[in-house]
Amino acid sequence: xxxxxxxxxxxxxxxxxxxxxxxxxxxxxxxxxxxxxxxxxxxxxxxxxxxxxxxxxxxxxxxxxxxxxxxxxxxxxxxxxxxxxxxxxxxxxxxxxxxxxxxxxxxxxxxxxxxxxxxxxxxxxxxxxxxxxxxxxxxxxxxxxxxxxxxxxxxxxxxxxxxxxxxxxxxxxxxxxxxxxxxxxxxxxxxxxxxxxxxxxxxxxxxxxxxxxxxxxxxxxxxxxxxxxxxxxxxxxxxxxxxxxxxxxxxx
Amino acid sequence: xxxxxxxxxxxxxxxxxxxxxxxxxxxxxxxxxxxxxxxxxxxxxxxxxxxxxxxxxxxxxxxxxxxxxxxxxxxxxxxxxxxxxxxxxxxxxxxxxxxxxxxxxxxxxxxxxxxxxxxxxxxxxxxxxxxxxxxxxxxxxxxxxxxxxxxxxxxxxxxxxxxxxxxxxxxxxxxxxxxxxxxxxxxxxxxxxxxxxxxxxxxxxxxxxxxxxxxxxxxxxxxxxxxxxxxxxxxxxxxxxxxxxxxxxxxxxxxxxxxxxxxxxxxxxxxxxxxxxxxxxxxxxxxxxxxxxxxxxxxxxxxxxxxxxxxxxxxxxxxxxxxxxxxxxxxxxxxxxxxxxxxxxxxxxxxxxxxxxxxxxxxxxxxxxxxxxxxxxxxxxxxxxxxxxxxxxxxxxxxxxxxxxxxxxxxxxxxxxxxxxxxxxxxxxxxxxxxxxxxxxxxxxxxxxxxxxxxxxxxxxxxxxxxxxxxxxxxxxxxxxxx
Numbered sequence: 078x079x080x081x082x083x084x085x086x087x088x089x090x091x092x093x094x095x096x097x098x099x100x101x102x103x104x105x106x107x108x109x110x111x112x113x114x115x116x117x118x119x120x121x122x123x124x125x126x127x128x129x130x131x132x133x134x135x136x137x138x139x140x141x142x143x144x145x146x147x148x149x150x151x152x153x154x155x156x157x158x159x160x161x162x163x164x165x166x167x168x169x170x171x172x173x174x175x176x177x178x179x180x181x182x183x184x185x186x187x188x189x190x191x192x193x194x195x196x197x198x199x200x201x202x203x204x205x206x207x208x209x210x211x212x213x214x215x216x217x218x219x220x221x222x223x224x225x226x227x228x229x230x231x232x233x234x235x236x237x238x239x240x241x242x243x244x245x246x247x248x249x250x251x252x253x254x255x256x257x258x259x260x261x262x263x264x265x266x267x268x269x270x271x272x273x274x275x276x277x278x279x280x281x282x283x284x285x286x287x288x289x290x291x292x293x294x295x296x297x298x299x300x301x302x303x304x305x306x307x308x309x310x311x312x313x314x315x316x317x318x319x320x321x322x323x324x325x326x327x328x329x
Numbered sequence: 330x331x332x333x334x335x336x337x338x339x340x341x342x343x344x345x346x347x348x349x350x351x352x353x354x355x356x357x358x359x360x361x362x363x364x365x366x367x368x369x370x371x372x373x374x375x376x377x378x379x380x381x382x383x384x385x386x387x388x389x390x391x392x393x394x395x396x397x398x399x400x401x402x403x404x405x406x407x408x409x410x411x412x413x414x415x416x417x418x419x420x421x422x423x424x425x426x427x428x429x430x431x432x433x434x435x436x437x438x439x440x441x442x443x444x445x446x447x448x449x450x451x452x453x454x455x456x457x458x459x460x461x462x463x464x465x466x467x468x469x470x471x472x473x474x475x476x477x478x479x480x481x482x483x484x485x486x487x488x489x490x491x492x493x494x495x496x497x498x499x500x501x502x503x504x505x506x507x508x509x510x511x512x513x514x515x516x517x518x519x520x521x522x523x524x525x526x527x528x529x530x531x532x533x534x535x536x537x538x539x540x541x542x543x544x545x546x547x548x549x550x551x552x553x554x555x556x557x558x559x560x561x562x563x564x565x566x567x568x569x570x571x572x573x574x575x576x577x578x579x580x581x582x583x584x585x586x587x588x589x590x591x592x593x594x595x596x597x598x599x600x601x602x603x604x605x606x607x608x609x610x611x612x613x614x615x616x617x618x619x620x621x622x623x624x625x626x627x628x629x630x631x632x633x634x635x636x637x638x639x640x641x642x643x644x645x646x647x648x649x650x651x652x653x654x655x656x657x658x659x660x661x662x663x664x665x666x667x668x669x670x671x672x673x674x675x676x677x678x679x680x681x682x683x684x685x686x687x688x689x690x691x692x693x694x695x696x697x698x699x700x701x702x703x704x705x706x707x708x709x710x711x712x713x714x715x716x717x718x719x720x721x722x723x724x725x726x727x728x729x730x731x732x733x734x735x736x737x738x739x740x741x742x743x744x745x746x747x748x749x750x751x752x753x754x755x756x757x758x759x760x761x762x763x764x765x766x767x768x769x770x771x772x773x774x775x776x777x778x779x780x781x782x783x784x785x786x787x788x789x790x791x792x793x794x795x796x797x798x799x800x801x802x803x804x805x806x807x808x809x810x811x812x
Contacts, residue, residue: 142650254787273789275651275697284695285787287742318794320802 102226105219106211109165113243113327114212120314120322121216121281122298124329125238126163128155129206130224134176134197134233135305138276141260146274150262150301154235155206159264162297163239165210174199176233197233217256217279220302220309236309238300241329248291248326250318253298256283257311261302265289279310291315291326347628347711347722348577348602351385353378353611356533357398357463357513360584361596361613361719362408364435368719370584370596370611371410373397378611384717386611391437393444394428398463398513398582401435404475408432409496410444411477413462423483425461426452429496450477450498451489458484463582465515467523468493469550476550478525481512486527486562488516488551507552508562511543513582520621522546525554525562526570528581536607538579538600543567544623557622570595571625576603577612585616586719591762591798593617594719595625613720615761626761629721632809633708633729635699639766639804640785644699645707645735647692647728647745652683652702677701680730694735694743696789704728706810707735715756715772723756723772725749729810737771741781741793759807766804768796 114124131154155169163169177198209227213219218238224231253270255263258279263271263286270286277283302311315323355372361383362369369390371377374397377390392399392410399412408431415425428447436442453461460481467476475493480486486508490499508514511527518524524546530539545554545562553561560566571580579600586594593616601607615626636645654675680703687704699705706729715723726735727749734749735757749755753773760768769783774793785802786792796803 139651139653143648144650252786280788283788283790285790285792287740287792 099225100222102222105214105222105226106209107214109210109212113329115327116314116322117216119216120316120324122240122242122313122315122328123213123216123218124211125213125218125240126165126208126210127218127220127223128163128169128171128208128237129227130220130229130231130234130236131171131206132173132175132202132204132230132233133235133303134174134199135303136197136233138259138305138307140305141274141276141303143272143274146260146262146272146303149235149303154237158237159267159299161239162241163208163210165208167208168205169208171204171206173202173204175202216281217310217312220304220311224309231309232304232306234304234309236302236304238302238311240298242291242296242298242315243327243329244291244293244296245325246293248315248323250288251291251315251323252288253286253313254282254284254316255300255311255313256280257300257302258308259302259304261300261311263301263313264299266292266296279308279312281312282314282316285316288318291323295329347713347717348599348604349380349384349386349611349613350713350717350722351380351387353386354388354605354608355598355611356609357582358584358596358598358611359399359401359410360465360515361586362401362403362435364403364408365439367436369401369435371399371401371412372598373399382716383613383719384722389437390435391442394430394447396462400465400515400584402466402468404468404493406433408435409466411450411464411466411496413464413479415462422455423453423457423460424455427461427464427477427479429491431496448495448497450491450496451479451487451504459487460484460512463513465513465526466491467516467518467550470518474550476516478507478514478516480508480514482510485509486511486514486525505551506563507554508545510565511562511567515583515585516550517585517623518550519618519623522548522621523550523554524623525552526583526623527562527567528583529567530572530579530581532579532581533600534579536578536601536603539572540579540581540600541572542570542580542583542597544570546621568622570623571597571614573599574627577601577610578603579609580612586613588719588760589798591764592760592768593763595623615720616763617761617765618763619765624765626765629709629711629724629759629761629807631708631710633706634807635705635810636707636726636769637699637806637808638696638785638788638791639801639806641696641788643696643789644705645791645805646695646697646702647687647704647733648695649683649687649692649704652678652686654678678703684731690747692745694745694791696785696791701810703730709757709759709807712751712756715751715753718758718760721759724759725751725755726757726769737774737781737793739775739777741774741777741779743783743791743793762798762804764804767807768803769805770796 256279357373358370368380396414431445433441453459485506487504490502513528556566557568577599584596595616602610617624737754756772781793782796784794
């Protein structure tokens with residue numbers, strides 16, 4: 078009985094971590110200012126409008142094949158999810174999936190608490206989620222700390238990230254360079270730019286888009302990051318043909 | 330019987346490597362020189378070979394003067410040919426003379442093709458411990474001075490200085506002994522060292538020739554040239570660069586070709602090529618450097634390879650869904666496993682298990698963790714009918730067991746196409762670089778004349794970009810896959 082209680086507690090904590098003290102959000106993020114930002118010295122974009130995590134339970138990350146990602150990112154979680162340029166504090170009604178926990182669930186399997194790779198039982202739910210516009214204090218955006226700092230679910234989640242890049246003129250032949258933990262997909266001005274599939278760790282300049290054009294005016298960069306267990310974060314920057322950070326862009 | 334035949338074909342295919350093709354028959358070739366987009370080398374007895382691409386050769390080069398084992402070098406916009414007018418020989422006389430002569434072109438069909446009057450630059454008398462034949466020249470990149478080594482097994486290898494403007498001997502220069510009992514020498518410079526390449530072993534005995542190329546090095550062009558054991562080449566020292574290997578024996582008469590930074594080749598002849606009736610043939614192979622010693626690379630063999638990026642160490646793969654292997658093991662298999670039972674070997678995932686999950690059309694290519702998966706195994710197969718370059722024919726690179734080919738596209742990116750058609754964008758030039766890694770370049774890219782190579786744009790993203798020997802983005806490692 079004691080064991081069963083323990084396992085339920087562990088399962089709950091694994092999804093929200095609310096039972097443990099978490100580092101405060103301000104260690105990682107500051108509210109975005111009204112002034113336009115610039116990428117940091119290495120070109121990493123630190124200003125992002127992030128949606129609170131969409132629950133999408135997965136017990137492992139090896140399921141993140143190209144097909145899985147395309148299928149699951151194509152699902153509608155909230156209206157205008159591929160066109161919205163959200164404002165800070167804006168709310169959306171999101172269709173999410175939550176894990177159904179059985180009352181008499183067996184203890185986690187094995188000595189290290191493995192629960193196996195079998196897909197969890199899910200049910201659909203509608204949740205109200207809020208967009209937050211932040212400047213990351215790090216070159217990478219710690220989505221895990223974004224979620225834990227807000228007391229939200231940290232494992233088995235999808236994060237939506239949007240940023241607006243303003244250019245004085247067209248900048249040709251640039252590549253979007255992304256590293257993400259775990260898989261992610263990225264669109265520039267509505268066009269697919271990158272897919273990072275598999276059980277992936279965040280590595281700067283891990284994946285590169287084809288050569289792109291940042292057009293004069295505003296460009297919308299949108300990323301969707303999915304993770305099962307473990308840390309969630311990403312870093313993104315634009316590089317020129319020589320592999321150098323693109324300069325002269327503003328982040329709105 | 331069928332099975333045996335198939336196995337034999339596989340063994341032959343796997344072992345197959347490529348030497349120069351066409352009619353590359355020559356003995357004692359000079360250093361290969363490029364002139365107006367064609368390659369030339371001259372041999373013993375007059376005449377020589379021409380090639381449009383460096384891989385397919387035919388006779389037609391012309392050189393007056395006869396004699397043995399010339400050398401050639403381009404200086405400015407002129408070509409200097411250096412040759413020994415006599416044949417020398419272990420049993421013959423040892424009086425000899427070495428001459429130089431200029432030409433504006435090496436193309437015998439050009440109206441500018443005319444050799445200048447030969448100038449005698451050095452010689453040997455009948456009673457000297459030297460045969461003045463087998464010249465090799467170096468234009469010192471650090472000083473602009475030109476040096477000539479010459480000699481055979483009959484005594485000393487000597488060095489003299491020539492004037493690079495006239496091709497004549499520098500006035501007052503005295504010959505100096507720098508090696509003994511070798512022949513077919515050549516001088517090269519690399520990273521603060523001068524190298525003396527010489528040939529040892531038995532010459533001119535077909536498949537029984539033991540000819541082999543050795544090397545010593547010195548901080549000074551005039552020596553002393555010591556081998557890797559510190560033994561002077563004047564005492565017979567020399568570290569072997571290349572001898573018999575594959576189906577060729579008797580390597581001699583080294584010549585260096587610097588294509589560009591990081592891309593070097595060497596030429597030589599093999600006394601006998603078993604695939605060419607035991608004839609003496611021209612060969613061009615990659616030249617590598619290890620601890621400032623030259624190392625002979627091999628012509629690339631047909632085979633199934635994993636292609637690893639030098640940048641991260643991930644392997645090139647077709648972008649397809651990862652299909653989990655059903656066999657157990659690992660940490661998850663610890664629980665409930667009986668370790669007293671014998672462990673059974675597992676099979677790698679095979680093509681039939683996953684092929685139905687692959688796209689039918691074009692697919693992207695990426696770089697990922699090597700997992701012995703079918704979408705990561707590339708057959709690199711020569712396509713001789715597509716021509717070649719200095720040391721190899723062009724290759725197709727296809728997923729093992731399929732005809733799905735790696736291709737360059739008009740966006741200057743790489744992808745796989747479902748069927749290899751022989752189009753130039755599906756043909757690849759693969760050069761082993763001086764550090765042992767490889768450069769992989771498409772023969773052509775649709776819509777552009779740019780010469781781009783396969784690069785790591787990111788750790789996990791291949792693309793086409795400018796080749797830069799000083800960047801690991803431009804380099805790949807090929808490992809033969811052994812199932």
